Amino acid sequence: MAFKMKKFGHVKVDRAPLDSGVLAEARNDGTIVIDANANLNKKQMNRVIKHEMKHMQDMETGKAAYGDEWLMWNGNIYLRRTIDGEKVIDGPAGRLPEGHADHPWEAEAIEAETQNNKKEDYGI
Numbered sequence: 001m002a003f004k005m006k007k008f009g010h011v012k013v014d015r016a017p018l019d020s021g022v023l024a025e026a027r028n029d030g031t032i033v034i035d036a037n038a039n040l041n042k043k044q045m046n047r048v049i050k051h052e053m054k055h056m057q058d059m060e061t062g063k064a065a066y067g068d069e070w071l072m073w074n075g076n077i078y079l080r081r082t083i084d085g086e087k088v089i090d091g092p093a094g095r096l097p098e099g100h101a102d103h104p105w106e107a108e109a110i111e112a113e114t115q116n117n118k119k120e121d122y123g124i
């Protein structure tokens with residue numbers, strides 16, 4: 001069955017092809033995009049959306065902002081770099097690949113994946 005665009009509050013969830021290795025992303029325009037080729041069951045989809053919703057909330061509250069060459073977290077700017085073809089961020093926990101669980105913004109989004117809140121059931 002084809003995926004239909006969904007809305008949760010004002011956040012749109014849609015599917016589109018993403019860069020290889022990227023499963024989902026929260027965009028500045030208020031859209032969460034899930035890779036068109038990702039094969040996710042309901043439970044996995046729920047987790048992925050909860051994760052991206054946390055990034056979205058952080059953007060909306062001003063806790064985080066994302067630019068092409070930088071990232072802001074809690075009022076501090078951290079720079080993105082590409083080293084030996086790998087995208088990294090010099091973050092508060094050191095130089096780590098994008099999406100690494102030790103970046104504090106990722107740690108919080110990962111925690112949000114398993115928070116059991118019935119209101120936040122995005123299994124679609």
Ligand SMILES: [Zn+2]
Binds near residue numbers: 106
């Ligand atoms: Zn993330």
